[in-house]
Amino acid sequence: MxxxxxxxxxxxxxxxxxxxxxxxxxxxxxxxxxxxxxxxxxxxxxxxxxxxxxxxxxxxxxxxxxxxxxxxxxxxxxxxxxxxxxxxxxxxxxxxxxxxxxxxxxxxxxxxxxxxxxxxxxxxxxxxxxxxxxxxxxxxxxxxxxAILSKPGLIAPENNASVDIDAPEGLSFVWGIADDSIGFYRVLLWDENNDLLWFDDFNLATEDPPLSLKLPQLSPAPQPGSVMRWRVDYFVWDGDKQMYMGSESLERVFTVL
Ligand SMILES: [Ca+2]
Ligand SMILES: [Ca+2]
Incomplete structure (x- = not known):
């Protein structure tokens, strides 16, 4: 009971x-x-x-x-x-x-x-x-x-390239214009640990394609043999929505010589 x-x-x-x-x-x-x-x-x-x-x-x-x-x-x-x-x-x-x-x-x-x-x-x-x-x-x-945009097409460096970033001409990231809107591009560079090493924005004005940004001297300098990953994002402001539409290019990697 x-x-x-x-x-x-x-x-x-x-x-x-x-x-x-x-x-x-x-x-x-x-x-x-x-x-x-x-x-x-x-x-x-x-x-x-x-x-x-x-x-x-x-x-x-x-x-x-x-x-x-x-x-x-x-x-x-x-x-x-x-x-x-x-x-x-x-x-x-x-x-x-x-x-x-x-x-x-x-x-x-x-x-x-x-x-x-x-x-x-x-x-x-x-x-x-x-x-x-x-x-x-x-x-x-x-x-x-x-809202998505069309992706920037990456041009250089080639995927899996070996790159001498200390060469006199340096390393330039080169890409094509994504569409005919007035927006800005952001080049992003990560190391093997997925840490963001560097980025820079490129505001399109009157430049002819292809577009490019030069990698500045990084501190600390990447070790030879390290593998870097990069891509280019593209943004266009929408005044009605008060936010950016965006795209992200395919990603490429290169090895530091
Ligand atoms: Ca329940
Ligand atoms: Ca994004």
């Missing part, structure tokens, strides 16, 4: 804590998922999360963005907090497809989603997710947006 009383008490306690109804089914939806808006780009420096804490922006933590691998948009979100989660659905709409489209469904332990559809350049795409728990309850997130 004592066991039965304990079991009844236990059931009452569990029921009142976990949002179950009389049938024992979980009715508590997940906490609202938080998508990460575009915070800026690699090279922009720090982004303040609140008054006291900031992060240095990189390709991983800058929120919704494009990627070097293709004409894609990568969506990311804050870690989910519920422990009874199952999966999430990703939705997208835009000016050219105003009704939200379900892009797919992925397990809830993912931190990113890569939209690899045929995205149209200079169109703003809006995304939100719906997060489900194992009982089928769901909660919809906020909405974030981004």
């Amino acid at each position: 004592r066991h039965i009383i304990w079991l009844v008490l236990l059931a009452l306690v569990l029921g009142s804590c976990s949002g179950e109804d009389e049938s024992g089914k979980d009715k508590t939806p997940p906490a609202k998922p938080v998508l990460i808006a575009h915070r800026g780009d690699t090279g922009d420096g720090v982004f303040f999360l609140d008054d006291d804490s900031y992060i240095t922006l990189n390709d991983e933590n800058n929120g919704i963005d494009t990627v070097p691998e293709g004409d894609m948009i990568r969506l990311s979100w804050e870690p989910f907090i519920d422990n009874d989660l199952s999966h999430l659905k990703i939705y997208r709409y835009s000016d050219i497809e105003p009704d939200p489209v379900e892009l797919g469904q992925i397990p809830s332990n993912n931190r990113h989603y890569l939209d690899q559809d045929d995205l149209v350049e200079k169109h703003w795409y809006y995304y939100y997710i719906e997060l489900f728990d194992i009982s089928g309850n769901s909660t919809v997130s906020d909405t974030v947006h981004y």
